[in-house]
Amino acid sequence: MKSRTPNRQPSALAGLAILIAALALCGQSSAAQPFKRGSVRVGGTVPSFLGLVVTQPNGLGSFPDSHAAQSYASSFEAAVTSTDVVAQLSVTDEGQYGHMTSGTSVLPLPLQIAATGKHFASLGAPNGVVLKHWTGPIAAKTTVIRLLQRIAAPLAVTGPYHTTLLVTVASGTP
Amino acid sequence: MNKSVKAVAAIIGVFASVALAAPQALGSGGLSISPSIVESGATRGVIGTVSVSNTSNVTMRITATVRPWAQASNGAVTPNAHRVLSSEISLDHSAFSLAAGQKQTITLKLLRTPANGALYGNIDVIGVPPTNKARNGVTVSYQLIGSVRVLPSKAREKFSATTTAMRESGSGHGELSVGIRNTGNTIDPISGTFHIQGALASVSGVVPSETIVPGATVFAPLTRIHGQLPHGNYTATLTLMQNRSTILRNVRLKFKVS
Numbered sequence: 001m002k003s004r005t006p007n008r009q010p011s012a013l014a015g016l017a018i019l020i021a022a023l024a025l026c027g028q029s030s031a032a033q034p035f036k037r038g039s040v041r042v043g044g045t046v047p048s049f050l051g052l053v054v055t056q057p058n059g060l061g062s063f064p065d066s067h068a069a070q071s072y073a074s075s076f077e078a079a080v081t082s083t084d085v086v087a088q089l090s091v092t093d094e095g096q097y098g099h100m101t102s103g104t105s106v107l108p109l110p111l112q113i114a115a116t117g118k119h120f121a122s123l124g125a126p127n128g129v130v131l132k133h134w135t136g137p138i139a140a141k142t143t144v145i146r147l148l149q150r151i152a153a154p155l156a157v158t159g160p161y162h163t164t165l166l167v168t169v170a171s172g173t174p
Numbered sequence: 175m176n177k178s179v180k181a182v183a184a185i186i187g188v189f190a191s192v193a194l195a196a197p198q199a200l201g202s203g204g205l206s207i208s209p210s211i212v213e214s215g216a217t218r219g220v221i222g223t224v225s226v227s228n229t230s231n232v233t234m235r236i237t238a239t240v241r242p243w244a245q246a247s248n249g250a251v252t253p254n255a256h257r258v259l260s261s262e263i264s265l266d267h268s269a270f271s272l273a274a275g276q277k278q279t280i281t282l283k284l285l286r287t288p289a290n291g292a293l294y295g296n297i298d299v300i301g302v303p304p305t306n307k308a309r310n311g312v313t314v315s316y317q318l319i320g321s322v323r324v325l326p327s328k329a330r331e332k333f334s335a336t337t338t339a340m341r342e343s344g345s346g347h348g349e350l351s352v353g354i355r356n357t358g359n360t361i362d363p364i365s366g367t368f369h370i371q372g373a374l375a376s377v378s379g380v381v382p383s384e385t386i387v388p389g390a391t392v393f394a395p396l397t398r399i400h401g402q403l404p405h406g407n408y409t410a411t412l413t414l415m416q417n418r419s420t421i422l423r424n425v426r427l428k429f430k431v432s
Contacts, residue, residue, distance in 0.1 A: 053204030061310025
């Protein structure tokens with residue numbers, strides 16, 4: 001006589017039936033809380049936040065073809081995150097009031113800057129060039145910042161030139 | 175701040191931490207401060223902390239300074255680059271190196287009760303990546319400017335409207351604005367209504383919302399005049415409000431359209 005493997009299926013069904021019965025009893029119990037469909041308020045406090053992510057621009061280090069009037073361009077990106085009511089993106093030049101330098105040599109024409117779709121403006125003003133202004137919270141809002149260096153006359157020193165730009169994100173609400 | 179803006183700000187805050195922690199799609203990384211608005215009562219001692227996070231892949235040299243605001247006549251505010259508030263507010267960390275991926279908490283401490291009962295300034299945080307002398311061209315540093323508000327225990331809502339300014343662009347055309355000076359110690363925005371009356375014409379409207387730093391004067395634009403006011407003398411009557419309280423009622427200012 002072959003031994004018969006217990007059929008597990010009836011046991012599983014029995015367990016399920018017991019579970020359903022137990023749940024039903026819980027629902028009818030005066031001590032248990034009846035399940036109610038409704039909304040649950042989920043919330044918390046998030047502190048205000050100001051963040052800036054930038055890429056470092058390439059190019060504009062040397063100007064080998066400066067024997068003729070030329071323009072050299074580069075760009076970089078800035079992503080701004082702000083929870084404030086007002087935020088502003090601007091750029092200033094930490095160096096020679098907007099002019100790139102190579103040792104003691106200073107390029108005669110200032111470096112120019114613009115956000116995409118805007119006209120170029122020369123760096124050099126104390127408060128810099130305002131590129132973007134937002135009213136309302138923003139998350140990783142990316143702005144492509146274009147750079148333009150015009151060379152009008154042959155340069156005695158073709159490079160390397162350097163400058164440091166300060167990209168500023170300010171909360172505009174005092 | 176209304177509820178919808180708060181909700182959006184909360185969502186932004188959650189995504190901000192994820193956005194900056196995730197691999198940077200832009201490549202070079204970033205700097206952040208939180209909270210970006212430090213607000214406290216005018217009691218000597220610790221008034222708040224600001225967490226500075228370096229999410230770039232290089233060590234940055236960080237400097238932090240508390241400065242007063244400089245406000246232009248059109249209302250635009252910028253940090254006053256020529257002054258610091260080190261006599262009023264101290265920072266326990268004002269210059270430090272911050273390694274990639276690290277945070278530093280800066281504690282702000284009010285050293286003395288402000289003379290006006292309140293103090294409104296900004297915290298100016300600059301992050302400079304290491305100078306790469308072999309790197310030519312343009313390098314970029316970071317600057318984040320948050321707000322610091324030391325609120326008065328006793329609010330003094332005082333403003334004066336003392337002058338009008340007419341920026342004319344042609345006969346009978348121009349922009350009329352009124353100079354409003356904050357002589358109190360509150361920072362909440364003001365707004366209101368105006369009525370201009372002359373012998374032959376009149377016009378009414380609203381004074382747009384302006385935030386005026388105590389001690390500053392902002393010229394709030396009232397109306398563009400497009401030939402609607404003939405030559406002559408006029409009287410502008412202003413009523414200004416702050417936080418639903420009337421701060422100036424029926425102030426009269428005379429001006430001339432020539």
